[in-house]
Structures are given as structure tokens and as C-alpha cells.
Amino acid sequence: MSKKISRRQILGIGAAAIAGGALWAKEGQAKTHSGSAPYQSAAAQPKSQGGRSYWETTYSGGPVNVKPLPPGLPAKDYKPVVVPNGVALPFKIVDGVKIFHLIAEEVEHAFDSGLRAKCWGYNGRVNSTVIEAVEGERIRIYVTNRLPVATSVHWHGLYLPNGMDGVGGLTQPYIKAGETVKYEWTLRQHGTFMFHSHHDEMTQMGMGLIGMFVVHPRSPSSDYHVDRDFSLMISEWSIEAGTSRPNTLEMNDFNVLTINGKAFPSTAPLVCKTGDKVRIRLGNLGATDHHPMHIHGHHFRITATDGEDIPLSAQWPETTVLVAVGQTRTVEFIADAPGDWAFHCHMTHHVMNQMGHEFPNMVGMKPGDLDEKLRPLLPAYMTMGHTGMDMGKMAEVMPYPRNTISMKGATGPFGDYISMGGLFTIVKVRDRLKSYDQDPGWYEHPPGTVALKPNDADLSRDGIAVNERGGHSGKSMKH
Numbered sequence: 001m002s003k004k005i006s007r008r009q010i011l012g013i014g015a016a017a018i019a020g021g022a023l024w025a026k027e028g029q030a031k032t033h034s035g036s037a038p039y040q041s042a043a044a045q046p047k048s049q050g051g052r053s054y055w056e057t058t059y060s061g062g063p064v065n066v067k068p069l070p071p072g073l074p075a076k077d078y079k080p081v082v083v084p085n086g087v088a089l090p091f092k093i094v095d096g097v098k099i100f101h102l103i104a105e106e107v108e109h110a111f112d113s114g115l116r117a118k119c120w121g122y123n124g125r126v127n128s129t130v131i132e133a134v135e136g137e138r139i140r141i142y143v144t145n146r147l148p149v150a151t152s153v154h155w156h157g158l159y160l161p162n163g164m165d166g167v168g169g170l171t172q173p174y175i176k177a178g179e180t181v182k183y184e185w186t187l188r189q190h191g192t193f194m195f196h197s198h199h200d201e202m203t204q205m206g207m208g209l210i211g212m213f214v215v216h217p218r219s220p221s222s223d224y225h226v227d228r229d230f231s232l233m234i235s236e237w238s239i240e241a242g243t244s245r246p247n248t249l250e251m252n253d254f255n256v257l258t259i260n261g262k263a264f265p266s267t268a269p270l271v272c273k274t275g276d277k278v279r280i281r282l283g284n285l286g287a288t289d290h291h292p293m294h295i296h297g298h299h300f301r302i303t304a305t306d307g308e309d310i311p312l313s314a315q316w317p318e319t320t321v322l323v324a325v326g327q328t329r330t331v332e333f334i335a336d337a338p339g340d341w342a343f344h345c346h347m348t349h350h351v352m353n354q355m356g357h358e359f360p361n362m363v364g365m366k367p368g369d370l371d372e373k374l375r376p377l378l379p380a381y382m383t384m385g386h387t388g389m390d391m392g393k394m395a396e397v398m399p400y401p402r403n404t405i406s407m408k409g410a411t412g413p414f415g416d417y418i419s420m421g422g423l424f425t426i427v428k429v430r431d432r433l434k435s436y437d438q439d440p441g442w443y444e445h446p447p448g449t450v451a452l453k454p455n456d457a458d459l460s461r462d463g464i465a466v467n468e469r470g471g472h473s474g475k476s477m478k479h
């Protein structure tokens with residue numbers, strides 16, 4: 001047993017000493033701080049001591065055999081996360097250890113009602129199986145490989161014995177096809193983490209072997225409580241129109257962008273009640289692209305990364321948070337504005353479904369009778385893009401191959417088409433809700449609060465001449 005004590009533990013001991021040694025005495029632990037000292041949650045530890053930074057040694061270097069705390073239970077020890085279009089992995093408890101069984105397998109996955117593909121996933125789901133646990137508890141995760149190839153599972157951001165780290169070939173032998181491997185360690189931290197295949201990553205993560213790993217704090221402060229705690233995993237895919245296998249060789253031109261494995265309009269809305277405190281945990285394990293996720297009508301604070309919680313004094317107010325590949329970002333806000341608020345990636349090509357990018361640039365061109373002239377040579381020819389790429393509902397009835405959602409969006413509350421897809425969802429904030437688990441439909445705007453055409457009285461009062469160049473009548477602008 002190692003006698004080495006990490007700085008974190010030393011600080012913890014210091015805090016306990018300041019508090020009259022109550023913590024340690026209460027647990028009935030020996031005064032020698034051996035490796036079997038009970039796990040102490042971060043909340044009990046000071047962030048600095050004697051004016052010195054706490055960054056001098058890593059947190060992850062502590063003894064690996066700390067005595068675990070009892071397993072945390074939903075409702076009693078934590079409020080479970082909400083996984084839109086997904087689920088938390090079930091568990092059982094055996095002799096004080098929380099047991100999970102993760103199964104890597106092929107999944108016939110629906111990205112949307114119009115697009116299915118053969119992917120790889122965990123426990124019958126793609127990107128949307130979440131492991132949820134509690135700081136201080138011991139977990140044992142059996143991974144069964146039902147894929148035709150070898151795999152491994154890496155636990156991204158988590159402190160664990162090196163041999164549990166899941167890098168195929170480096171820290172463990174592969175989990176060969178048909179085999180089951182056991183991972184086991186005690187959780188010494190809390191936060192938003194991830195898990196993913198760490199063998200032939202390009203293929204296996206690209207096929208869908210990724211998930212979120214949420215660890216709730218032990219005895220959290222009241223600040224931790226939220227009314228809605230959402231977990232969203234972002235990824236990107238290359239699926240050529242008419243095919244049903246992701247092309248994991250693609251490096252740049254991804255055409256299906258997903259949240260928990262779904263492309264808008266199939267992304268389930270984030271349903272909130274007016275005034276709710278909301279947390280959104282975002283993870284990105286796509287191949288290449290970073291995603292600036294933007295919220296409308298609110299601002300949030302970035303409260304944690306996959307490193308640690310961010311102290312209140314350092315939290316950054318934002319309306320857009322960049323979630324780079326291999327990062328988690330946790331944001332919190334008060335959903336105090338009723339409405340249907342877009343929450344989406346701000347990269348414009350990431351809110352389009354299955355659009356090709358090999359068109360000639362036609363914007364502003366007047367095609368005239370070009371289509372008729374070309375059809376004898378190219379029977380399927382249709383000039384596209386001369387008015388932009390807003391095809392409206394046409395996108396759903398175009399003569400594409402089957403199993404395609406090219407430029408698909410959704411018909412909105414005004415009958416017009418929402419020309420968005422991919423990394424787009426809606427935060428639906430309502431004064432009254434039947435249930436959080438039910439889509440409340442479109443927002444009913446109070447009278448006079450929707451951008452509509454002005455009436456003649458508006459135009460005349462404000463001196464707006466819509467038919468004149470420059471947009472103003474002869475009157476001077478009012479200030």
C-alpha cells in the first residue's frame with residue numbers, strides 16, 4: 001500500500017484539522033493517513049491553503065484504494081439527469097458496489113423518421129446511453145463486446161487506476177469480439193465526463209461508440225440543485241444520401257449533426273417551467289468539428305468543464321459556449337422567459353441536414369429556362385441554390401433516393417418551414433406544464449408580441465415608406 005498522500009488529501013486533512021478534526025474523528029478512522037482513508041468529497045476541501053495554490057500536484061495521483069462510500073441512490077442522493085432521446089444505464093448494487101453492464105453492439109438507428117443507418121452503440125442506443133453515478137462510490141462496469149471487431153472503453157476525464165483507463169493495447173488487452181471485460185474503481189470526483197471506444201477510434205467512435213458519464217457530488221451544496229439537469233452528447237456523421245452506413249473515413253464534410261444521436265426535427269425539446277434553474281451538460285465526441293452552442297433569449301454561466309467545477313468568481317456569462325472535440329462544458333441558467341427558444345450550434349453548416357456542398361454557386365442567378373434546356377441531356381437536372389438553400393417543405397418531397405433527410409427541417413407554428421436541421425433543438429419554457437415529459441406544443445404568444453406586418457397607422461406615424469429607396473419618407477427621423 002502506498003504511503004504517498006496527494007496534496008488534495010493533505011488539504012483535506014488540513015481542513016478537517018481546522019474544523020477540529022471532526023470529519024476524521026466522526027468516521028472513526030485511524031490517525032495514520034494510510035491509503036484506506038475514506039473518500040472525502042471535494043466540497044469539504046479548501047481551494048487554497050496558506051495563500052498557496054492548490055494546483056501544485058494533480059488530484060488524480062491519490063491512492064487508488066480509498067474506502068468507498070455507500071452507493072448513491074436516485075431521488076435520495078441525487079436528482080437524475082434528463083436525457084432527451086436517451087436513457088441512463090440501469091444499475092444494481094451488489095455488496096456495496098454499483099454494477100453496470102455496458103453492451104457494445106450494432107444498432108439499427110433512426111437519426112430522424114426519414115433516416116436510418118446501421119451504427120454501433122451501447123445497449124441498443126446510439127450516443128444516448130448515459131452512465132450516472134455518485135462521487136465516492138465504487139463502480140464495477142462489465143463491458144460485453146457483441147461487435148464483430150475488438151474494442152475497449154475509455155472513461156474520459158475520470159481519475160482511475162491506469163489499468164482501468166481503457167486504451168486498447170496500451171493499458172489493457174483488447175476486448176475481443178464476444179468477450180466481456182470488467183472495469184472497477186472508486187469515483188474520486190464529480191462532474192460531467194464521457195466514455196468512448198479507445199480502439200480504432202476513427203471507425204468506432206464514428207460508428208457511434210460514445211456516451212456521457214455524469215458523476216453527482218456527494219452531499220452537494222444548495223447551489224448544485226437545479227430543476228432541470230439535461231445531458232446532451234454532440235456528434236457528427238457522414239451518411240451519403242440513399243446509403244445506410246456512416247462513412248467513418250470522412251474527415252471534414254459531415255452531413256448529419258446530432259444531439260444524443262438525433263438530428264432536428266427529431267431532437268426532443270428541453271422542456272422547462274418559467275423560473276426553473278436549468279443545467280445543460282454538453283459533450284462533444286464528434287470526429288473533427290467544435291461546436292459553438294448558442295441559446296436564445298437567455299444567457300448562461302459556464303459552471304464546469306470536464307476538469308472541474310469553475311468557482312463562482314470565475315464563471316463566465318455567455319450566450320454561446322464552444323464545445324470542442326473531446327470536451328464537456330456545463331452551463332446553467334434561469335429559464336425565466338417563456339417561449340420556444342432555439343438552442344443550436346452557431347456553425348451554419350451544422351444546422352443543415354444532409355446537404356451536399358458540391359454545387360456550383362448559383363446565388364443571385366436567374367435560371368430562366370435553363371432547366372428545360374438541360375433536361376434532354378440531364379433528365380434529373382434542377383437548378384438549385386439561386387435563391388439560397390431554403391427549399392421549405394419541398395425538401396421533404398424532392399426526388400432524392402430513399403432514406404434521406406437532405407435539407408429537411410420542420411413546419412413551424414405559423415405554417416412556414418423552419419429551415420434548420422442537425423444540431424438544433426428547442427428550449428420550451430412555459431408558465432404552466434402538464435408534464436416535463438410531454439412536448440407542450442408550440443408557444444402561444446401573448447397578443448401583440450410577434451413580429452408581424454405593420455399596419456398603415458404604424459407606417460404613417462413612423463414615416464416609413466416601404467416603396468421608396470432609402471426606406472424613409474420625406475419626414476425626418478424621430479429621435
Ligand SMILES: [Cu+2]
Binds near residue numbers: 291292346347423
Ligand atoms: Cu457545430
